[in-house]
Each structure stands twice: as structure tokens, then as C-alpha cells.
Amino acid sequence: MSTEPLLTTALNKVHRRLGARMVDFGGWDMPVQYSGPIDEHKAVRTAAGIFDVSHMGEIEIRGPQALELIQFLTSNDAAKLVDGQAQYSALTTAEGGFVDDILVHRFAADHYFLCVNASNTPKDFAWISSHSAPYDAEAANVSADYTQLAVQGPKAISIMQPLVDVDLGAIKYYWFTRGHVDGVPAIIARTGYTGEDGVEIYFEPSESERVYDRILEAGAPLGLKPCGLAARNTLRLEAKMALYGNDIDETTTVYEADLAWIVKLGKGEFLGRDALARQKEEGIRRKLVGFEMIDRGIAREHYSVWIDGVQVGSVTSGSPAPFLGKNIGLTYLPIEKTAVGTRFEVDLRGRRAAAEVVPTPFYKRVR
Amino acid sequence: MAYPEELYYTKDHEWLRVEGDEGTIGITEFASDALGDVVYVELPDVGEKFQQGKPFGSVESVKSVNELFIPISGEIVAINSELVDAPELVNNAPYGQGWMIRVKIGSKTEIDALLTSSEYEDFVAEQSE
Known part of the structure; x- marks a missing residue:
């Protein structure tokens, strides 16, 4: 274990006060x-x-060729984005694996904002910077400039609406806008990692405590709880959203992760495209x-x-799954064993227990 | 935090209630609090025999798996089958309805190796420091 002091978010004291x-x-x-x-x-x-998801990293990419740089480093088609739109994507290795899975937000044609996994932030920033030289674009790690809060759930929008100066109903899923939350300038995005409707807001850390308490106070009567x-983790798993380091990493390709919808081979050259095109042609194993x-x-x-009787993976x-009342999971299986209904066994610390491939997501909200 | 006086305790946070030749076993309130929401309890079969200090099952919360160690040698004479459908009893009533197993005690002299209520309370206080 590292002996470095732990990093803290601006809300550390609040969590302790709330008995976390x-x-x-x-x-x-x-x-x-x-x-x-x-x-x-x-x-x-x-x-x-x-x-409080302020541990998540934020990387800005600016410059006349910001889009070209992002297009080269990611598998989804960022050219489809317009101002105020966000996109789930992968920073890909040359082999088609994940450097990280990320959200790309377009502020302007020459200005993008990436939300990346906490533990990958230094790696992602180094990766992007190491590939930026040919482009008239620059990356900046701005993680310390933002507190990030996620307010999620069927009542999230009605809780947040009175606290903001924008019409949340007008922000579609995977779009965002700039506005104010309780008077504090913020990026307000209709995104999340729970399988529910809601927002993720990014703002300057000095006001974190006040904003957090204000949301808690406004939401408590409607059932909002600090989470x-x-x-x-259990929410994202029910929604089958991948967790970097568990379900995806540099050794798993975007296709293997069943995320073909974020691979746009037709968009032009990008890092990992050749490997992914080959894998698409040959089929994943x-x-x-x-x-x-x-x-x-x-x-x-x-x-x-x-x-x-043969170990095929882990x-x-x-x-x-607390809402579904079942025990669920994700695993890589040989492609011929991936059909819904396929039975296999999991070794539960010495006891083999039967499991079955089921349709995903495990949970889908009613829209 | 409750530390019922009539029970014996282990440093692994199990408790033992002795009634005649039989002992009832569960985990302490401190342990159930530390675990959080208990979602699954794996228990042995009636008739299985265990030596003092050996693992006899496991208790799982949303986040973690923890082995259970038997406070005293003996043969399992009953298990709490209610925990199959209601594992939360371990949180709600760790010393009551959340009991886990009942054993026929092999040797009562083994009780000497266990902690009394006040010794266990001191032990927990040290752990929490």
C-alpha cells in the first residue's frame, strides 16, 4: 500500500459530518x-x-484542431457532437483496448471537456499529451478546478429545478448547458452512472459545501439521500455500465466489452482502428x-x-442487486457460450454455484 | 453498542450463549454494524463437526465477504434457516433472531479461551481507537 496521504474532495468534512x-x-x-x-x-x-464524485478527472482540450486530436484518440465519432452535447466514448490503445472510458463534452468547435475515471486521470492526461504534438490543440488537466456532484433518480430533476437558472426539462439525455446552481456557475449535464434520470454538475470547489447542503436540504423532503x-457500484452494475479496472481495461477491446455502439470505424483513422476493424472482420472470441x-x-x-469443468474466465x-433482489454479475465468456440462457458455474470460495447468462441491462428504467 | 453479560466472545467478533450442553452462536452487534447490510449468510449442515476457531461459514454484506469462526468445538445441532430469506436479522437482532448456529458443546473447558463481556468491550474499544 502507498503511504501517500489520501486525496480529499472539497466535501470531505461534509461526508464526515453526515456520518459516512x-x-x-x-x-x-x-x-x-x-x-x-x-x-x-x-x-x-x-x-x-x-x-460526491469529485474524484473523477476533468481534462480540457482546446485549439483549432481539438476535434482532430479527439477523433484520433477515441473510438466514437466526436464530429457528430454539437455545442452542448456529450458522448460516451473510449480512449483506445493501438490494440483496440481501453486506456479509459470517458465522456466527451463539446463546449465549442475548438473546446472540449472530457470527464475521465479518477484513477486514470494522470495516465489519460499523459496519454493525450503524448499524442497531441501533430495537432494544433492542447490538453489541460483541470480536475482540481471542479467539484462534481451527481444527483440521480426519478425525482432528481424536480429537486434540482428550483435550484438552477436553466430549464432542466429542455436538456435532453446526454446534453448539457452552462448555468448556475444556487448562484454558482456550473456545467449542468443530463448524464449519470446509475441507470436513472438525473444530472451531473461541475463547479468551482470553493462553494461545494454550501451547494451540497442546499441540494440535500431541498431534496430530503422528496426522499433524496446522500449516497x-x-x-x-451496485446501481451502475444493475444498469450494466462498465467499471474501468474491473470490466474493461487495456487488455479488453471495445468490441469484447460489448460496446460496439461506441466504435465508429467509418469516421476515419484513429488509434486502435486497424485492430478493431480486424477484430470485427474475424469476429471476437x-x-x-x-x-x-x-x-x-x-x-x-x-x-x-x-x-x-474448464475455467473459462473470472x-x-x-x-x-438491491433493487432487483438478485445476485448478478459480469464476466467475459467464450463467444460460443454467450447466448442468453447459457449455464455456467462460479467458484464461490470452494463451492461451485450455477449461474446463467441473462439479457442486459439487468435494470432499465421506465421512461 | 450492546455487550450482553451472559455471553462469551471471540476476537473475531462471534458470541456464544451456553445453555446446558448446547451453545448458540452468532456475530456481535459491533461486527454486524461494521459489516453494514448483511445480504447473505452461508451456514454449515446439521451434523457437521468443527474444532474451536475453525471457519464454519461466512457472512456477506453488499461490499464484503467475512468468514465466521466457531467459538467452541462441537457438532452442529441446528442452523438458523430464517437467515436464508431474512439475512437482515443479523443486523436487526444480532444477539436474538440473528443467531446463526447451535452446537452440542464438545468441551466446556474451551470456554476459558473466550472473552467475557467486559473483556470483549475493552477489546472493541482498543480496535476502534
Whole structure:
């Protein structure tokens, strides 16, 4: 373990005041739970939750060739974005794996804003910078300039509307706008990592405590609860959103991760395009699937996965699904074993338990 | 935090209630609080025998898996099957409805190795420092 002091968000004191249990999350001192992961998870599915996700990184890319640089480094087609629009994408390796999975926001034709995974921020910034020389564009790691809060759940929009000076109803899913939250200038995006409607807001850290408390106060009567990383993980898993480091990394390709929809081979040259085009032509050999435990027991990450007495992989994410009341997970299976209904076994610390490939996402909100 | 006086405790946070030749076993309130929401309990079968200090099952929260260690040697005479559908009993009533197993005690002299209520309370206080 590293002996470096933990990084803290601007809301560290608030989490402690709220009685959060804090953990070392990739070098950050973060709240893992407040009232409990099940309670928090259900609050987000039925009302709303507020998450401090300020550990997430932000990288700005500016310059006349900002788009060209992003197009070269990502697999999705950023040329389709207009001002105020966001896109899920992958920073790809030459082999078609993930340097990271990211959100690309277009501020202007020469100005983009990337939201990246906390623990990948230094790597991503170095990666982008190391490829930027041929382009008239520059990357800046602006992570320290932002507090990021996610307010998620069916009541998130009605809780947030009175606190902002923009019409949230006019912001479509995966669009954003600039406005004010309780008077503080903010980027307000209709994005999230829970499978629910909601917003993610980015603003200058000095006002963090006041803004957070204001949202909590406004939302509490409607059932909004402070939520930690444990609930964030179970929520994203029910929605089958990939977690970097678990479900995807540099060794898994975008196709294998079942994210073909963010690979746009037709957009032109990009890093990893050749490898991905080849893989598309030859077909992938394994694919990330969702599964449900048939036997009793909870599959967890790294547990081995078996078919006909042969180990075929391991669980990449596994957990109880608090809203669905099932035990679910994700794993890479050989492509011929990925059909819905395929049975396999998970080794639960010495006991083999049956699991079955199921349709994903496990949970889909009613729109 | 409750530390019922009539129970014996382990440093792994299990408790033992002795009634005649039988002992009832569960985890302490401190342990159930530390775990958070218990979502799954894996227990042995009736008839299995365990030596003092050996793992007899596991208790899982949303985030973690924790082994359970038996406070005293013996043969399992009952398990709390209610925990299959209601594992939250471990959180709600760790010393009552959240009990886990009942054993026929092999040797009562093993009790000497366990902590009393006040010793366990001191141990928890040290752990929390």
C-alpha cells in the first residue's frame, strides 16, 4: 500500500459530518456509504440520491484542431457532437483496448471537456499529451478546478429545478448547458452512472459545501439521500455500465466489452482502428455478458468461472442487486457460450454455484 | 453498542450463549454494524463437526465477504434457516433472531479461551481507537 496521504474532495468534512464510512478508493478518501448501500440504492431507484464524485478527472482540450486530436484518440465519432452535447466514448490503445472510458463534452468547435475515471486521470492526461504534438490543440488537466456532484433518480430533476437558472426539462439525455446552481456557475449535464434520470454538475470547489447542503436540504423532503460509492457500484452494475479496472481495461477491446455502439470505424483513422476493424472482420472470441446466480450465493470480482469443468474466465463485477433482489454479475465468456440462457458455474470460495447468462441491462428504467 | 453479560466472545467478533450442553452462536452487534447490510449468510449442515476457531461459514454484506469462526468445538445441532430469506436479522437482532448456529458443546473447558463481556468491550474499544 502507498503511504501517500489520501486525496480529499472539497466535501470531505461534509461526508464526515453526515456520518459516512470513509474508504481509500484509489488514493482518494471517499464515502462508501451513509445510511447503508441498500437504502441508498433504493432511494436512487425510487426517489433520488446525491453523490460526491469529485474524484473523477476533468481534462480540457482546446485549439483549432481539438476535434482532430479527439477523433484520433477515441473510438466514437466526436464530429457528430454539437455545442452542448456529450458522448460516451473510449480512449483506445493501438490494440483496440481501453486506456479509459470517458465522456466527451463539446463546449465549442475548438473546446472540449472530457470527464475521465479518477484513477486514470494522470495516465489519460499523459496519454493525450503524448499524442497531441501533430495537432494544433492542447490538453489541460483541470480536475482540481471542479467539484462534481451527481444527483440521480426519478425525482432528481424536480429537486434540482428550483435550484438552477436553466430549464432542466429542455436538456435532453446526454446534453448539457452552462448555468448556475444556487448562484454558482456550473456545467449542468443530463448524464449519470446509475441507470436513472438525473444530472451531473461541475463547479468551482470553493462553494461545494454550501451547494451540497442546499441540494440535500431541498431534496430530503422528496426522499433524496446522500449516497456513497457502494451504492454507485451496485446501481451502475444493475444498469450494466462498465467499471474501468474491473470490466474493461487495456487488455479488453471495445468490441469484447460489448460496446460496439461506441466504435465508429467509418469516421476515419484513429488509434486502435486497424485492430478493431480486424477484430470485427474475424469476429471476437469472447464477450462481456451479464449473468444471474441460479444457486444461492454471491459472485464477486475475481471468482473463477467454469464451463464443463474448464475455467473459462473470472467474474469482473459481481454483487447483490438491491433493487432487483438478485445476485448478478459480469464476466467475459467464450463467444460460443454467450447466448442468453447459457449455464455456467462460479467458484464461490470452494463451492461451485450455477449461474446463467441473462439479457442486459439487468435494470432499465421506465421512461 | 450492546455487550450482553451472559455471553462469551471471540476476537473475531462471534458470541456464544451456553445453555446446558448446547451453545448458540452468532456475530456481535459491533461486527454486524461494521459489516453494514448483511445480504447473505452461508451456514454449515446439521451434523457437521468443527474444532474451536475453525471457519464454519461466512457472512456477506453488499461490499464484503467475512468468514465466521466457531467459538467452541462441537457438532452442529441446528442452523438458523430464517437467515436464508431474512439475512437482515443479523443486523436487526444480532444477539436474538440473528443467531446463526447451535452446537452440542464438545468441551466446556474451551470456554476459558473466550472473552467475557467486559473483556470483549475493552477489546472493541482498543480496535476502534
